[in-house]
Amino acid sequence: MALAGSGGAGVMTAGNILLEAAALAGYYALMTRTSGPQIRGGEAAAMLRVATFPTDGQDDRFEVLAAIDWQNVGRFAAELPLGPESLVVGDPSQGEPPEVFLRGGATYVPVPLKELAKRVNGGWPNMVALGVLAALIGLPAAAVESAVKKAMKKGLEAGIAAARLGMTQASSLKKFSLDKTESKGKRWLITGNEAAGYGALRGGVRFVAAYPITPATELLEWLSPALVKVGGTLVQAEDELASINMILGASYGGVPSLTATSGPGLSLMSEALGLGVAAEIPIVVVDVMRTGPSTGIATKSEQSDLNIALYGMHGDAPHVVVAPNSVADCAVATGWAVELAETLQVPAIVLSDQYFGQARAVVDVPDMGSNSFERLKAKGGEAFKRYAMTESGVSPMAIPGTPGLAYTADGLAHNERGTPSSQASDHLAHSDKYARKLEQLDPGEAWASVEGDGETAVLTFGSCTGPAREALARNGAGTRLVSLRLLSPAQPARLKRALEGVKRVLVVEQNHSGQFLRYLRSEYELPGEVKSLRRPGPLPFRPDEIHQALAAWERG
Amino acid sequence: MNAPIAAAPLSAKDFKSDYKPVWCPGCGDYSVLAAITKALATLNLRPENVAVVSGIGCSSRIPAYTTCYGFHGVHGRALPAATGLKVARPDLTVLVASGDGDGYSIGGNHFLHACRRNVDLTYIVMDNHVYGMTKGQPSPTTEPGWSSKLAPGGTGLREFHPLVIALASGANFVARAFSGDPNGTAALLAEAVRHPGFSFVEVLSPCVTFRPEQRAWKERARPAPVAVTDDPARAARRIMTDDGFNIGVLYKGSRAPFAAPAARSPQAVTELEAGFAFEVTRK
Numbered sequence: 001m002a003l004a005g006s007g008g009a010g011v012m013t014a015g016n017i018l019l020e021a022a023a024l025a026g027y028y029a030l031m032t033r034t035s036g037p038q039i040r041g042g043e044a045a046a047m048l049r050v051a052t053f054p055t056d057g058q059d060d061r062f063e064v065l066a067a068i069d070w071q072n073v074g075r076f077a078a079e080l081p082l083g084p085e086s087l088v089v090g091d092p093s094q095g096e097p098p099e100v101f102l103r104g105g106a107t108y109v110p111v112p113l114k115e116l117a118k119r120v121n122g123g124w125p126n127m128v129a130l131g132v133l134a135a136l137i138g139l140p141a142a143a144v145e146s147a148v149k150k151a152m153k154k155g156l157e158a159g160i161a162a163a164r165l166g167m168t169q170a171s172s173l174k175k176f177s178l179d180k181t182e183s184k185g186k187r188w189l190i191t192g193n194e195a196a197g198y199g200a201l202r203g204g205v206r207f208v209a210a211y212p213i214t215p216a217t218e219l220l221e222w223l224s225p226a227l228v229k230v231g232g233t234l235v236q237a238e239d240e241l242a243s244i245n246m247i248l249g250a251s252y253g254g255v256p257s258l259t260a261t262s263g264p265g266l267s268l269m270s271e272a273l274g275l276g277v278a279a280e281i282p283i284v285v286v287d288v289m290r291t292g293p294s295t296g297i298a299t300k301s302e303q304s305d306l307n308i309a310l311y312g313m314h315g316d317a318p319h320v321v322v323a324p325n326s327v328a329d330c331a332v333a334t335g336w337a338v339e340l341a342e343t344l345q346v347p348a349i350v351l352s353d354q355y356f357g358q359a360r361a362v363v364d365v366p367d368m369g370s371n372s373f374e375r376l377k378a379k380g381g382e383a384f385k386r387y388a389m390t391e392s393g394v395s396p397m398a399i400p401g402t403p404g405l406a407y408t409a410d411g412l413a414h415n416e417r418g419t420p421s422s423q424a425s426d427h428l429a430h431s432d433k434y435a436r437k438l439e440q441l442d443p444g445e446a447w448a449s450v451e452g453d454g455e456t457a458v459l460t461f462g463s464c465t466g467p468a469r470e471a472l473a474r475n476g477a478g479t480r481l482v483s484l485r486l487l488s489p490a491q492p493a494r495l496k497r498a499l500e501g502v503k504r505v506l507v508v509e510q511n512h513s514g515q516f517l518r519y520l521r522s523e524y525e526l527p528g529e530v531k532s533l534r535r536p537g538p539l540p541f542r543p544d545e546i547h548q549a550l551a552a553w554e555r556g
Numbered sequence: 557m558n559a560p561i562a563a564a565p566l567s568a569k570d571f572k573s574d575y576k577p578v579w580c581p582g583c584g585d586y587s588v589l590a591a592i593t594k595a596l597a598t599l600n601l602r603p604e605n606v607a608v609v610s611g612i613g614c615s616s617r618i619p620a621y622t623t624c625y626g627f628h629g630v631h632g633r634a635l636p637a638a639t640g641l642k643v644a645r646p647d648l649t650v651l652v653a654s655g656d657g658d659g660y661s662i663g664g665n666h667f668l669h670a671c672r673r674n675v676d677l678t679y680i681v682m683d684n685h686v687y688g689m690t691k692g693q694p695s696p697t698t699e700p701g702w703s704s705k706l707a708p709g710g711t712g713l714r715e716f717h718p719l720v721i722a723l724a725s726g727a728n729f730v731a732r733a734f735s736g737d738p739n740g741t742a743a744l745l746a747e748a749v750r751h752p753g754f755s756f757v758e759v760l761s762p763c764v765t766f767r768p769e770q771r772a773w774k775e776r777a778r779p780a781p782v783a784v785t786d787d788p789a790r791a792a793r794r795i796m797t798d799d800g801f802n803i804g805v806l807y808k809g810s811r812a813p814f815a816a817p818a819a820r821s822p823q824a825v826t827e828l829e830a831g832f833a834f835e836v837t838r839k
């Protein structure tokens with residue numbers, strides 16, 4: 001279901017309460033959001049999916065679209081697909097729903113939200129709408145009330161009364177009641193951005209510097225007080241050039257460090273990421289992707305920073321790129337990125353996106369691993385060589401404050417001691433060293449999510465994974481899913497094994513130029529026939545689109 | 557300056573590495589290096605507890621010429637790197653070395669915000685009014701009429717006042733030094749390190765290769781004829797009206813240095829799960 005309205009109408013508040021109610025009632029749920037560019041007063045929509053199974057993406061269409069008002073909501077029509085069975089709930093005092101929402105045969109159900117809200121002293125239409133939606137999917141009243149209580153500090157009584165009124169109002173409507181759920185146990189109700197922040201702290205990050213940017217800001221806002229609680233620090237930098245250099249300085253000082261940004265910020269960080277490679281300083285950069293190029297659509301998702309994340313640095317600059325493939329995986333993958341950065345002494349980029357970052361979801365508690373890694377630190381000894389040539393390519397790092405090991409970390413080409421050198425042999429040796437560190441990385445099972453078997457495979461990454469997984473379930477046996485989590489260094493031998501016996505590979509990605517396909521073509525050998533299913537953001541892939549593409553292909 | 561006091565006193569040469577500088581003979585930066593090592597010895601610091609952070613340019617080569625921990629980063633970004641290091645490791649004494657191109661042009665924005673943030677750093681800018689490493693282009697402090705290959709006949713742009721900008725941006729300590737007087741410079745640097753917050757020391761350091769006329773600076777540099785002030789407006793007025801060769805501490809403020817919020821007793825990371833974890837109990 002989707003709840004839309006103009007800014008200030010409280011659709012996000014109501015959406016979050018519904019999500020919480022679904023969580024308390026034992027359901028899995030996912031809420032993604034879309035909004036116009038306005039700071040306040042623009043249109044917005046909360047898009048919720050409530051299910052009895054874990055879900056990482058929206059379904060093909062919404063069963064219900066409820067709107068507090070219709071001002072500009074028509075702009076979201078492409079993001080709010082409805083079917084012939086769908087209901088469109090609107091307040092007749094706010095005019096008729098835009099024709100675009102009814103074109104597919106959806107039924108319009110007028111509910112006087114505003115008038116009903118007025119019956120409650122201090123009542124708001126969004127709370128009535130919340131009640132209507134809760135009743136439509138059969139959420140228990142007790143769960144709704146508990147969720148309202150958790151969310152509202154002021155006007156609690158009025159909020160509950162208005163929600164109840166909405167629930168009563170909807171009792172006569174057609175219901176999309178969910179199956180009962182028997183589930184028990186521990187879950188998280190979390191956004192991808194919060195999960196990434198938590199994963200970072202679990203990985204040991206204790207210094208963060210960052211510059212605000214949509215849609216990464218919430219990650220920083222979550223980290224700011226959280227870092228203080230665990231004994232760390234966040235500095236708001238003057239720009240992204242500063243934030244990346246601050247974390248390089250802090251990590252050079254021995255403190256695991258991270259910054260979070262989006263495409264424009266990542267572009268500014270390119271030069272200093274190369275310094276991290278050259279001076280072998282571990283850092284993590286979370287890129288919550290939005291559409292590009294340039295400012296793009298700041299509030300909406302796209303998987304188009306893959307190229308810059310993989311290849312965006314001058315010189316040969318091997319580094320790590322990981323991509324979480326669910327909201328919960330934002331925590332695991334970010335924690336893993338910290339581990340890879342720290343153990344390999346290299347920058348690691350986490351490619352999240354707005355879809356995950358700003359989605360709030362009920363998820364099973366992910367396996368966060370042991371986080372029992374440590375940076376290789378130099379302890380002492382004669383004639384310390386910071387960049388000593390080792391078999392693994394990783395050399396013990398001296399931490400400032402340690403007597404007898406002082407060295408200069410340098411972006412200039414250098415020798416084993418770190419002394420600047422323009423010798424061909426030193427440049428070759430160090431280029432080999434940077435590459436060797438990554439070549440020797442053994443990611444184990446973590447390199448990808450590999451599910452199912454059969455002769456047709458969907459190959460994807462990031463937020464396309466959820467819809468692809470659902471498409472495969474609909475496609476039946478004989479289809480497999482490979483969702484890459486480790487994008488750099490590439491794992492050609494592992495992918496080859498995962499695709500053994502495959503005759504058709506459908507590459508699914510959310511960008512215009514097929515960045516993922518091109519990357520696969522250059523780093524991997526793909527078996528059989530390869531097709532690309534892609535489009536730019538912000539419209540997410542729906543399971544049915546992928547299912548149809550697979551079915552059509554298999555039919556020949 | 558929080559590093560522990562040294563057990564056995566060290567001398568300036570203990571802070572000097574055996575690397576041979578890339579600088580031209582006669583470069584002012586040799587004296588700045590001597591002044592830095594002397595100041596560190598005077599302050600009774602140990603090399604391992606001092607970090608020297610720099611960007612790119614002639615002056616930015618200094619870290620490796622000391623026996624301290626060094627960070628030779630990218631062009632213009634020494635201040636952010638130093639800020640991250642000092643905030644993450646407040647126990648270290650952090651010096652930042654830069655030049656007029658690195659610090660005032662490509663790194664200009666960071667200069668403003670480092671002054672404003674007031675992290676306990678000592679920022680040493682070796683100003684020679686020219687880009688030396690790229691062989692002679694005008695910088696933000698170059699006189700408008702100075703002719704070069706890149707700007708024949710001069711830029712026509714007025715040079716700016718880094719010290720006034722530092723004052724306007726909130727630096728807590730502002731001084732001007734002259735490399736021709738290494739002892740005086742060492743004393744100024746020691747005072748800058750001791751002063752809490754962001755201390756800015758501009759060192760006039762001639763480039764004898766591309767600006768040989770700067771050899772005459774030694775005739776012009778002289779101790780500032782006025783006492784240090786704690787009034788930034790007065791200090792700014794003096795700096796804007798002097799001839800640019802008054803040497804000494806020109807402003808000393810008492811603004812509290814940057815302090816990150818800190819928990820009295822840090823908690824375990826897993827305790828944060830209370831904010832988003834819940835138990836499903838419904839049957």
